[in-house]
Amino acid sequence: MNHDVEDLLRHHAPQVLGALVRRYGHFDPAEDAVQEALLAAARQWPRDGVPDNPRGWLIRVASRKLMDQLRADEARRRREEAEAALAPRDAFTAPPPGEGASGEGRAPSEDDTLTLLFLCCHPDLTPAAQIALTLRAVGGLTTAEIARAHLVPEATMAQRISRAKQRIKGVPFRPPRPEDRDQRLAAVLQVLYLIFNEGYTATSGRELHRADLAREAIRLTRAVRRLLPREGAVTGLLALMLLTEARSAARTGPHGELIPLDEQDRALWDRDAIREGTALVEEALAEGPAGAYQLQAAIAALHDEAERPEDTDWPQILALYDLLLRRAPEPDPMAELSRVVALAMAHGPEAGLVELGSFEERLAGHHRLDAVRAHLLERAGDTEGALAAYQAAAARTLSVPEARYLRTRAARLRDRDRDRAGQEGQDGQDRQEGPDVQPSP
The missing domain is CATH 1.25.40 (Serine Threonine Protein Phosphatase 5, Tetratricopeptide repeat)
Incomplete structure (x- = not known):
């Protein structure tokens, strides 16, 4: 698939899913409908061209597929899906460009993506289920990729995601209440961190770096920070992502081979990202007690500020790791x-x-x-x-x-x-033959 089309689909997918869930509920079938719309776009857009309103196109196709699915469910479970059976057909069509997907004048936006993030991190879900569901619904990772990131079998992760979807069935699509925010924000940040890690160092495949995932994680983290500018953990996570991603251009050679940190051409590092990340580290550390993201960002800053590998302040990095592990709520291998x-x-x-x-x-x-x-x-x-x-x-x-x-x-x-070994053998032979070949005094 064309990379531009792939990036466009990844950008719009969570917003389209958020729009459908916000209006119709039914998280599980809505996600299935969005996936079908994405597959249709992946087939049609490279051939016919990207529509003028790609998000509206996806909403229209996904809404119709959701309608068909809900009506099919109604035939089997009339009592459970009575509301879907009574919905007028035109309620499932996308609005014209500029109008809201819900008919209320508000188009799907980053707010929908963030609300979707918080929905996936609902307190009724275990932390493991929150992370898995968000990686699947918002990050676009496959079940196999999520399973590898968590070091569990794929079948186990598939069951975890399925149970999570059923658990939040019927939950209103709205931002969390103030008393729930901190708990769900911690889960959201962990999810964004995992998405970024999967992008920066892919767990499988021929490519080391999945730039689309790394960019998406940074974009979403920036969006969270715009809403929560005083949260040190959010600022620290964004700093960590920027300081790490700044080295991406130097991590691979011309044939895709991995280049370790101490052998990288540091002239290829993104100095603008390093400056922004370093400033964010200072801001994050000033916002309160340093948590995991702030400390990891400080470590990344020390690496990025070293002009040569031998200039790296390893004692300071070691001290930061000691502090990080002492403050961690559980062991971090x-x-x-x-x-x-x-x-x-x-x-x-x-x-x-x-x-x-x-x-x-x-x-x-x-x-x-x-x-x-x-x-x-x-x-x-x-x-x-x-x-x-x-x-x-x-x-x-x-x-x-x-x-x-x-x-x-x-x-x-x-x-x-x-x-x-060859040189040592040659040296031994030279020593043995030495007296016979030395010139006379």
Whole structure:
């Protein structure tokens, strides 16, 4: 599918879904209808051209499909869907451009997307269900991608999403009450964080970076911040996204290969995003006690401010990770892995390897554990151990660029070890032959 069309559909999808849910309710069938409308657009728009009012087109098609679906349900469950059966047919058509989707003069907008975010994070849902449903309905991730992000089987995640949809069936489409806001805001921010992470480093596929998801997460976070400009967690999350995404242009080579942070061409980093992100970090830290997003943003700022890898303030980064883990409400294995790397950079790879063993069981089988172990063993000079760890990590990741990078590191180690062995053999031979070839005094 054309990338411009794909970006357009991703931009409008949550607003279209929000418009349908706001007017008709029925979250689950509304989402199905929107998905059918998106598929129709993906087939027709590249061939016939994008309509003048793409959002109106999607609403019109999705509304008609929803109407058909509700009427079919009415035939089977007349009592449960009596309201849908009584709705006039023209109530399910899209308004002309400029008119509201609900007939009330208000067009679907970012407000609908944000209300949809809060609906997906309803307090009747568990935190895990809130995150899964929002990633599916607003972020557009597949069930398989969400399952990989949560390290659970796809079937388990499918059941979780289905139960979440049933749980919020009939819930009014409106912003949360003030007493519910903090709880649901925390879930919304975690969802946006996960969407961004999936975009910045895709969990599977041939592409390392899914720019569409990363941009969508940043766009939605900006929208939340416009409504809540004094929330330190919102400001910190936006700063973290900007400071991380600023490095995206330098993370891959001409053939899509992964380039680690210490080997990146820092001239390719987006300095405007770094300046904005750094200013937001300072603002977020001044808005109250530093939470997880503010601390992670401060760590990202230290990385981005270093002109060279050797200029990185690893002791300060280590101190921030210590504070982050102390304040975390529950263990965070990924943050612990990052802390191990910071510890190794500040105090040597051996210190990092000792620390790695303290929580190895919790991440057994995860490719990032093997990748960190390989990196530390390589720095410690254990070529054989590093080779095995790189190969294990490459076999376990579902990301093609990550697997290629890990195998390349292993191949470099093998070549280096072979060259060293060959040189040592040549040196030994030179020493043995030395007396016979030395010139006479």
